[in-house]
Amino acid sequence: MSGVFEPFTVVDVRFPTSRDLDGSDAMNPDPDYSAAYVEVPTSTGESGVGFVFTIGRGNEVAVSAIRAVEDLVVGLDVDATLADLGGLWKRLVHDSQLRWLGPEKGVVHMAVGAVVNAVWDLRAKREGKPLWRLLAELSPEETVALVDFRHLTDVLDEDRALELLRAAEPGKAARIAELEEHGYPAYTTSAGWLGYSDEKVRRLVREALDDGFTHLKLKVGADADDDARRVGMVRELVGPDVRLSIDANQVWEVPEAVSTVARLAPYDLTWVEEPTSPDDILGLRAVAEGVAPVLVATGEHVANRIVFKQLLATGAIGVCQIDACRVAGVNENIAILLLAAQHGVPVCPHAGGVGLCEVVQHLSFFDYAAVSGSQEGRWIEFVDHLHEHFVEPARIERGRYTAPRLPGSGAQLLDASVERYRYPDGPAWTDTVAEPTHTELTPAG
């Protein structure tokens, strides 16, 4: 069964999350979680789906960028493409004309990621496996063939990557079985959004503890006094044995980051996330030196593997936060997982938004099975928003992600949700009465 790729369906899907201040932080006061959602069909009736995640305005620019990438895919032979997804990645990322718009960053790079992820979704569905198992069961040679080592070789080349993957082969089958049974650790951000009242935060923290979470993250950065008060309140509530991290969403200058985190030292923080600009490798390194033993975590806005290479090589980040939809898809995230493994830095994915939990969990499951071989100091972010719109919602049990079981990448939205939240003409946007985007009955929401 071969066939060729046919024209895409691309939909601008937006959820009016700003109505509830879900997802509010110091940099993003009023996000409307959105997806430029692409279905990549074949002439034989199969398809894969992927998306660019955005927070509202500009989602239509991501749609336009996916359309620009479409021209490079339609008409390609499906079998040959699926057999060489490293080749597809290079074809899309290195297109000389589209490349000018990055290079390898911003909307076009994210659009390539959506398309690459959609083709992976198709491949996983065709092979009847969840993406993480498909990836975990590749040989080291098959895995390195997916990675473009261009501009990485001064730190990581194919030979070194093969060594890392081969070293993780023993015990892989056992780790896959363990993941199937026990899942992977999660931490939750659901309790600590900046727009929430103290009362709501306290209630949500208690619910998170009841749900078995042992690591919580709070948004900070709007006001240093208020940050200290809120972090202190939560530390008192959770006691000494629960981990607390904070997320400043880039709002600090370098010296300010160091001094503000120093002030929070009594509250025993695990990491400070995005203390300053994600482009500021040297600034983040200075923060890392200034706030140790608190770790610096960054990655959700890191444009590509070349920037991650430097963040890891300099010790600027002690926690590597990959995102499923920022870089150019599965292949580039594999490169980043390998770079992190090379430097012994734990990978703790960014998630939340819409669909990010569903997709990125596959990468951490793969990381444990086939790359890092460890869950020590590793958690996947969990935010309890909008899961009900997915065919296989991310599922948490006792503070751990359970293993996804359906074939595919996790990106598949319910058809009804796509229709309802289609922007600007779906009923969620045209109905005059605002509606909540999720119920408050879910465990941490």
Add this chain to the structure above:
Amino acid sequence: MSGVFEPFTVVDVRFPTSRDLDGSDAMNPDPDYSAAYVEVPTSTGESGVGFVFTIGRGNEVAVSAIRAVEDLVVGLDVDATLADLGGLWKRLVHDSQLRWLGPEKGVVHMAVGAVVNAVWDLRAKREGKPLWRLLAELSPEETVALVDFRHLTDVLDEDRALELLRAAEPGKAARIAELEEHGYPAYTTSAGWLGYSDEKVRRLVREALDDGFTHLKLKVGADADDDARRVGMVRELVGPDVRLSIDANQVWEVPEAVSTVARLAPYDLTWVEEPTSPDDILGLRAVAEGVAPVLVATGEHVANRIVFKQLLATGAIGVCQIDACRVAGVNENIAILLLAAQHGVPVCPHAGGVGLCEVVQHLSFFDYAAVSGSQEGRWIEFVDHLHEHFVEPARIERGRYTAPRLPGSGAQLLDASVERYRYPDGPAWTDTVAEPTHTELTPAG
């Protein structure tokens, strides 16, 4: 005369330059120089123009991004906006939802740049001055108010920027007069495109020398043997007193860059441009150490001032190549000029494409008048393509840019050119017979 900003006109303009291999290099074999061209009108009948420069595919994504930025401008009071262009910059760059698509990089950032530049064009036209004179005649206080120091203050803050600008005040009037009379040094890339035959290169090099150029740049990076042969050929042709630089357009790995440039040592190079990824601050620094005294030049693909901050602070670049249309417009380029001045690194703008010479010359003229105060080791790139489409084409005399004289930023295309090259429906694209995009009668073309 006040008024408000009205809805934009945005046109996808593309020149079929790939038909002649103009602009071909190791990374970009077949560019179609293009502009997502925006006119920002006011309710009082004024307007300013700006553009995102691209090399073809994806120009429509830039159009879409300009449309996304439009919503943040339409309806603003014109007088109040022009009186606080630092405020406008922050409004556009820090829009929380659009910001997600960068942050501060890629298509959305470039679109903000086009709009910011268009508003500057409007202001310069209203004040009846070419942009460079308008900028040069601002006070140090007015200039620093244009700059957003966010994420720069560990290296450059407002006080230090004021010191730099005040130090350049003495002699400013004399330098402005000097620029009016003698212009600013240029170097030419027109002779050395990778797709040209040896015979064509030799002819163009001779023409460039006849035209008074004393600094030429050649494209390299496709094949090391061929690079050495071509650079040797040109060095022999020009003799020892003409400067030669090379441009690898990012194709090398770090060690490869060092070894290839070492091989070219006999040919006395001034700089090597884009030896590797523009995101690789540490890699560029390693190249700089490895190829000294040849300087590393980079910037046309550097996403924003935060990356420039690091490139300059680490000594990764010895030549700072601003681009008029990569970062978020005039304001961000002023920040970069200040960072370069702070580190004593000469600014040699990237130009070429379509309209980049016309716009970026204003920034170097301003730099000499009000920031660096020096032309030592400084040249603006000149490429002899497509100037005939502009109301005030960049003009070279004896190897120097002459001072632009018309009010505005230089970005204004001829109406006839916009109509002819409108994509995909302009006659240049619908006519079945291919046409040349420029004549060969121009001095260096």
